[in-house]
Amino acid sequence: MYRYDTYDQTLVDERVVQFRDQMERYLSGRLSETEFLPLRLQNGLYIQRHAPMLRIAIPYGMLSGKQLRVLADIARRYDRGYGHFTTRQNLQLNWPKLEDIPDILAELAQVQMHAIQTSGNCIRNTTTDQFAGIANDEVEDPRPWCELIRQWSTLHPEFAYLPRKFKIAVTGAEQDRAAIQSHDIGLRLWHDAEGELRIRVLAGGGMGRTPMLGDVVCEDLPWQHLLTYLEACVRVYNQFGRRDNKFKARIKILVKALGIEEYRRRVEEEWAHLKDGPQTLTQAAIDSAKAHFPEPERRDVSDAAIAAYEQLRQNDRAFARFVTNNVTDHIVPGYKAVTLSLKRREHAPGDVSADQMEAVADLADVFGFGELRVTHQQNLVFSDVPVDEIETLWHKLQDLGMANPTVGTLNDIICCPGGDYCGLANAVSIPIAQAIQERFDDLDYLYDLGPVDLNISGCMNACGHHHVGNIGILGVDKKGEEYYQISLGGNSYNDASLGKILGPSFFREDVPGVIDKVLNVYVQQRHEDERFLDTYRRIGIKPFKEQVYA
Amino acid sequence: MLSSALKIDDAIFQDDLANTLLIKQGQPTLDVWSLSRDEESLPDVRPAIVPLHLWRQHREQDGLAPWLASDTELSPDLVAELHDAPVIAIDFPAFTDGRGYTLARLLRERHGYEGEIRAIGDVLIDQLYYMSRCGFDALALRDDQPLEDALRWLKPFSVSYQTDVDVREALFERRLREAS
Numbered sequence: 001m002y003r004y005d006t007y008d009q010t011l012v013d014e015r016v017v018q019f020r021d022q023m024e025r026y027l028s029g030r031l032s033e034t035e036f037l038p039l040r041l042q043n044g045l046y047i048q049r050h051a052p053m054l055r056i057a058i059p060y061g062m063l064s065g066k067q068l069r070v071l072a073d074i075a076r077r078y079d080r081g082y083g084h085f086t087t088r089q090n091l092q093l094n095w096p097k098l099e100d101i102p103d104i105l106a107e108l109a110q111v112q113m114h115a116i117q118t119s120g121n122c123i124r125n126t127t128t129d130q131f132a133g134i135a136n137d138e139v140e141d142p143r144p145w146c147e148l149i150r151q152w153s154t155l156h157p158e159f160a161y162l163p164r165k166f167k168i169a170v171t172g173a174e175q176d177r178a179a180i181q182s183h184d185i186g187l188r189l190w191h192d193a194e195g196e197l198r199i200r201v202l203a204g205g206g207m208g209r210t211p212m213l214g215d216v217v218c219e220d221l222p223w224q225h226l227l228t229y230l231e232a233c234v235r236v237y238n239q240f241g242r243r244d245n246k247f248k249a250r251i252k253i254l255v256k257a258l259g260i261e262e263y264r265r266r267v268e269e270e271w272a273h274l275k276d277g278p279q280t281l282t283q284a285a286i287d288s289a290k291a292h293f294p295e296p297e298r299r300d301v302s303d304a305a306i307a308a309y310e311q312l313r314q315n316d317r318a319f320a321r322f323v324t325n326n327v328t329d330h331i332v333p334g335y336k337a338v339t340l341s342l343k344r345r346e347h348a349p350g351d352v353s354a355d356q357m358e359a360v361a362d363l364a365d366v367f368g369f370g371e372l373r374v375t376h377q378q379n380l381v382f383s384d385v386p387v388d389e390i391e392t393l394w395h396k397l398q399d400l401g402m403a404n405p406t407v408g409t410l411n412d413i414i415c416c417p418g419g420d421y422c423g424l425a426n427a428v429s430i431p432i433a434q435a436i437q438e439r440f441d442d443l444d445y446l447y448d449l450g451p452v453d454l455n456i457s458g459c460m461n462a463c464g465h466h467h468v469g470n471i472g473i474l475g476v477d478k479k480g481e482e483y484y485q486i487s488l489g490g491n492s493y494n495d496a497s498l499g500k501i502l503g504p505s506f507f508r509e510d511v512p513g514v515i516d517k518v519l520n521v522y523v524q525q526r527h528e529d530e531r532f533l534d535t536y537r538r539i540g541i542k543p544f545k546e547q548v549y550a
Numbered sequence: 551m552l553s554s555a556l557k558i559d560d561a562i563f564q565d566d567l568a569n570t571l572l573i574k575q576g577q578p579t580l581d582v583w584s585l586s587r588d589e590e591s592l593p594d595v596r597p598a599i600v601p602l603h604l605w606r607q608h609r610e611q612d613g614l615a616p617w618l619a620s621d622t623e624l625s626p627d628l629v630a631e632l633h634d635a636p637v638i639a640i641d642f643p644a645f646t647d648g649r650g651y652t653l654a655r656l657l658r659e660r661h662g663y664e665g666e667i668r669a670i671g672d673v674l675i676d677q678l679y680y681m682s683r684c685g686f687d688a689l690a691l692r693d694d695q696p697l698e699d700a701l702r703w704l705k706p707f708s709v710s711y712q713t714d715v716d717v718r719e720a721l722f723e724r725r726l727r728e729a730s
Contacts, residue, residue, distance in 0.1 A: 007725070021703070038646060121646070239652050279712065289722075
């Protein structure tokens with residue numbers, strides 16, 4: 001993974017010094033609440049319902065065991081001994097003390113971490129495919145490109161006060177696992193007929209109050225121009241995005257208002273001046289970025305070992321379940337990626353204790369070349385596990401409570417912290433996730449249902465990505481009462497779509513029952529081999545409506 | 551550097567600290583320009599920075615300079631006229647309005663304006679660094695901003711990843727150059 005040189009280190013160290021002073025000026029009254037607000041947000045610091053919340057950046061989800069140990073230590077000493085992995089592949093601490101934040105940032109800087117631009121109206125942490133570099137269907141490893149974008153967007157002098165937050169996601173695989181169509185800018189790396197790397201640039205996707213899928217601004221951008229083109233895209237947004245209404249300030253509203261053709265025309269006009277300018281990438285620049293992501297020193301895995309693994313899968317039902325759901329094929333024969341499930345009903349989705357973090361860091365040293373990844377579905381991944389070590393790893397994960405063989409099932413819920421923690425939320429979300437996980441805990445039933453993405457957000461900001469869940473649940477507030485609106489048919493992959501609202505909202509206690517009815521319609525009406533989404537797309541929302549509101 | 555800068559200008563600031571807080575090219579300076587936000591008519595004093603449309607009507611007069619609202623679009627005609635301005639001020643109606651950064655960069659980098667570009671309005675300490683990197687060489691701090699803090703935080707970072715009006719080599723290029 002990317003390692004800092006003295007420049008990167010200087011920058012994060014100086015950021016700590018700067019923020020320490022900003023905090024000091026705030027606490028001494030020289031900096032007002034309003035004026036401190038964007039400064040602290042651009043350092044990941046929220047003032048929440050119960051306490052401050054600190055969102056720590058994990059650039060494109062790559063984390064080392066060493067960093068995770070420090071996060072565990074920080075969670076224990078400065079917080080209540082746990083952290084929460086988010087849908088932007090970051091980590092949140094929910095209970096730090098305000099005055100401790102500069103010290104926490106200083107400790108993070110010692111392991112090449114920070115909280116820069118994890119919030120605020122600026123360019124946020126760039127996200128990508130959790131299987132980057134090892135996926136079977138990958139045409140280009142997105143991580144070096146993400147790193148170049150990280151550097152370009154970090155403390156960018158022109159784009160710190162955009163109309164609204166700005167999120168970029170990158171995929172380099174056939175199947176989009178980074179939800180690029182629901183980002184402000186989505187990038188798809190692909191090769192043209194001559195084998196040259198090209199970039200499809202989408203703009204104007206986003207969730208929130210007015211969910212939209214991105215439109216293509218440029219189909220085949222030559223890679224050399226990535227940064228200048230991004231600069232043009234964001235500059236046009238900075239100039240023309242609405243600033244009079246925060247609910248209409250995202251780039252999606254601008255793209256919709258102008259139309260994609262006019263937005264593209266303005267971007268191209270701007271880019272004409274920036275193209276071939278000083279931030280144009282060279283082969284040497286990208287080679288240098290790629291050198292940070294070398295192939296790990298994998299060993300040979302014998303055919304006999306592969307055969308033994310397949311044999312075990314045949315013979316041991318529990319192991320087979322784990323492999324089917326939590327183990328992903330790898331580009332190197334004999335290796336697999338293993339997903340550690342952070343979804344169990346005793347805890348909020350994405351929550352990990354400090355003890356677990358340390359245990360995972362130890363496992364990463366043994367099974368993962370000292371590295372791991374955070375997924376936008378709020379799980380963790382070891383990307384390079386030899387098949388003859390998977391059984392041992394599986395047992396260790398069982399001991400940790402991270403071997404739930406439910407990745408990709410209804411139980412693998414994406415969920416924001418919701419009203420239990422978040423100051424913005426209209427309603428709680430974690431108890432809804434837990435109630436659903438409790439109701440649908442029969443593995444045979446979950447497997448029979450097949451892949452179902454169920455996503456929960458506690459408010460319109462849609463941190464839980466409810467719009468692109470096959471089943472989406474949104475907490476709404478009506479006259480101080482919490483209600484839940486359910487939508488069907490959302491999807492974040494290549495054939496992305498936004499969910500449609502089923503109808504009037506439900507009481508909290510009725511939600512699991514409603515989900516049950518929705519699933520029954522699917523089970524009754526599905527054709528062979530149809531996923532939930534396929535059946536929904538074939539029969540439409542009406543049969544679901546009739547069943548639920550009967 | 552901080553203390554000497556303050557010493558030199560202590561006398562200047564004794565009289566009317568509130569109206570003269572201008573940091574020019576990194577130094578506190580006595581501001582000779584008055585700022586008028588009257589959209590209807592020109593002020594009596596000179597030199598004066600006035601709303602753009604008034605300046606365009608009267609730009610043959612000496613001692614006038616324009617200030618640009620943050621939503622100003624830099625049409626070719628306007629850019630041609632602005633080249634004659636002794637100072638171009640860009641207004642920050644709120645410090646969270648980031649359009650002024652783009653305007654300054656375009657004037658400096660795209661249109662080659664070499665005169666003073668001044669930030670006016672909601673100009674706060676923690677924005678000065680980005681403003682300087684975008685081409686502002688004069689910073690008219692909001693009245694309540696402590697000058698000492700401002701001077702201390704003009705350049706909180708000694709390194710940057712991107713190019714800007716001063717740094718024409720991206721860090722990735724600099725690294726390659728230094729490695730070779």
